[in-house]
Amino acid sequence: MHEVGIIESALEVIRREARAHHATRVTRVVLRIGAISGVDVDALRFGFEACTPGSIAEGAALEIEGVPARAHCRHCAADFTIEGGFIFQCPRCAAFSGDVRSGRELELSRLEFSTAETSDHVR
Numbered sequence: 001m002h003e004v005g006i007i008e009s010a011l012e013v014i015r016r017e018a019r020a021h022h023a024t025r026v027t028r029v030v031l032r033i034g035a036i037s038g039v040d041v042d043a044l045r046f047g048f049e050a051c052t053p054g055s056i057a058e059g060a061a062l063e064i065e066g067v068p069a070r071a072h073c074r075h076c077a078a079d080f081t082i083e084g085g086f087i088f089q090c091p092r093c094a095a096f097s098g099d100v101r102s103g104r105e106l107e108l109s110r111l112e113f114s115t116a117e118t119s120d121h122v123r
Contacts, residue, residue, distance in 0.1 A: 003040055007047040010108050011055055018056050023113035026057040034105035035069040036082065056113075069103025 014026055029048070033039050041064055048062045069082035073090035074097065082088050088097050 003043040004047040004051065006039065006044065006106065007051045011051060011057060013108055014057055014111060015055070017111055018113055021113065022115050023056065024115055026060045026111060026113045028061045028063060028110070028112035029057060029108070030063045030065060030110035032065045032067055032105045032107040032109045034067040034103040036100070036103040037106050039106060041066075065109060067102055067105045070101045071097045072099040072101050073097045074099060 010029070010031070014029065017023075018026055031044070033041060033044070044064070045062060052058050052060065070079055071082050071088045071090075072079050073093060073095055075095035076090060076093040078090055078092045079101065080088075080091050082100070082103060088100070089095070090097055
């Protein structure tokens with residue numbers, strides 16, 4: 001399950017950002033996950049629950065923002081939603097496209113944390 005490895009890598013970044021902002025606790029972690037990223041969201045949530053106890057993110061809310069898959073047709077200049085599979089065909093002109101514009105994302109989008117003095121947000 002590579003999702004645990006993804007969470008472990010995210011926790012390294014979270015610790016670094018928390019230290020840089022003198023955070024005492026992370027309260028929310030927002031991840032952006034693309035529809036064709038190959039990430040199993042349920043396994044990612046499980047990995048988060050398994051890896052955060054004892055860390056600065058223990059008890060933090062995990063929010064996952066889904067990013068739809070979109071491609072661009074170079075033949076007719078249309079942008080279109082990718083419905084599935086690995087062959088992307090423009091619904092307007094039927095040309096095939098490999099120009100994927102979104103849907104592969106795997107990003108730590110936002111952190112919210114508390115410091116000894118106040119609550120802070122990091123983008």
